[in-house]
Amino acid sequence: xxxxxxxxxxxxxKDQAVGRSGDTPDKVFWEVKCDRCGHFQIxxxxxxxTQTQKLPKSERAKTxxxxxxxxxxxxxxxxxTLDLLKRILALPTPTISERADYLLAEMIQVRSELWLPINFxxxxxxxxAYCDNRSDLIQLATxxxxxxxxxxxxxxxxxxxxxxxxxxxxxxxxxxxxxxxxVAMWFDxxxxxxxxxxxxxxxxxxGYTPIRIDGVHHNNKIDDEIIAHIRSSxxxxxxxxxxxxxxxxxxxxxxxxxLPVVWTCKADDVEKLHFDIRQYNCVVWKEPDELAVxxxxxxxxxxxxxxxx
Numbered sequence: 001x002x003x004x005x006x007x008x009x010x011x012x013x014k015d016q017a018v019g020r021s022g023d024t025p026d027k028v029f030w031e032v033k034c035d036r037c038g039h040f041q042i043x044x045x046x047x048x049x050t051q052t053q054k055l056p057k058s059e060r061a062k063t064x065x066x067x068x069x070x071x072x073x074x075x076x077x078x079x080x081t082l083d084l085l086k087r088i089l090a091l092p093t094p095t096i097s098e099r100a101d102y103l104l105a106e107m108i109q110v111r112s113e114l115w116l117p118i119n120f121x122x123x124x125x126x127x128x129a130y131c132d133n134r135s136d137l138i139q140l141a142t143x144x145x146x147x148x149x150x151x152x153x154x155x156x157x158x159x160x161x162x163x164x165x166x167x168x169x170x171x172x173x174x175x176x177x178x179x180x181x182x183v184a185m186w187f188d189x190x191x192x193x194x195x196x197x198x199x200x201x202x203x204x205x206x207g208y209t210p211i212r213i214d215g216v217h218h219n220n221k222i223d224d225e226i227i228a229h230i231r232s233s234x235x236x237x238x239x240x241x242x243x244x245x246x247x248x249x250x251x252x253x254x255x256x257x258x259l260p261v262v263w264t265c266k267a268d269d270v271e272k273l274h275f276d277i278r279q280y281n282c283v284v285w286k287e288p289d290e291l292a293v294x295x296x297x298x299x300x301x302x303x304x305x306x307x308x309x
Contacts, residue, residue, distance in 0.1 A: 008034040009042055010068070011061040013123070029079060036123035037065035038072040041079040055089075058132040064088055066102070066130035070258050073105055073128075079279065088256060094130055100140045101168075103129040104149055107160050108168045117157040178234040179307050181208040181299075184250035186242035194266075197288035199237060202295030207306025208234065226250060235260040235303050237295065240282075241269045248274065260303055264295065 006018035009032055017033040029041045055064075064080075067088050071078045080088075094102065106128035107118050120141070131137045141158065144150040149164030160168070181203045185191060195212065203210040211233065213226050230236060230253055238251035238261055251261050264283040265273060273282070283298050285291035299306075 062132040065127040069128040180233045182233040182236040185239040198291030202292035205296040206299035239264040241266040
């Protein structure tokens, strides 16, 4: 791909690397490497691009670029479609504590040696902390300094302490000590056996406890319960059999939180997957027993063996 110097499609920062590529007219996309937002792609169809540009620049620079930086820290280069954009904007705003954690995680990403100071003038830090102004960023950095995670905070530089390094590594390497795995799937009678003998069995064999929202007793709104259980899970399994809109939303919500997502789909439904999902390596299954084995292997290979015996 050939990159040219142009304006970032999210934050509007000038003099950034922007390229255009694609195999067919309906799969053409822009690819952007922005000093502020990070590395991302966005489809060139009128809806995705137009809707992005309709948002206030400050909202784009804060919400979407923060999400992109979160994906980049997970070694992912996201491709933004209209559906994905809607899911990003529907995500709840990260808490102050989460934004401070994101900032610290970004700091250790750019440092090659423990003793080296960090150039705090880089705009990537505003994006990673979901900030649209310098003042908010300084407030979050000052909070990290009070906690002992950052030292020598000046106008242009700072140093991450050993305590900060250890804490940030725990965020990147082991974002959750949870034993739970949230299962997002189609609630239909024909999926009961696949859940019992496939999803539930495979997840348990991998050392985690499966949670499905219709199996949880609660008095709250079901949407609140879904969000709460995703937040408290180590990762989620998203099965797209039946092409349910809720599964797409729940997978996008988990990605927005930085949680790993294990993608699955029954073989006869794979061709119906939305374009923005096809880029992920899906566990394709036909029978529950086959699903259990494949799912266990995928979880142990990508997430790691769980704590439940």
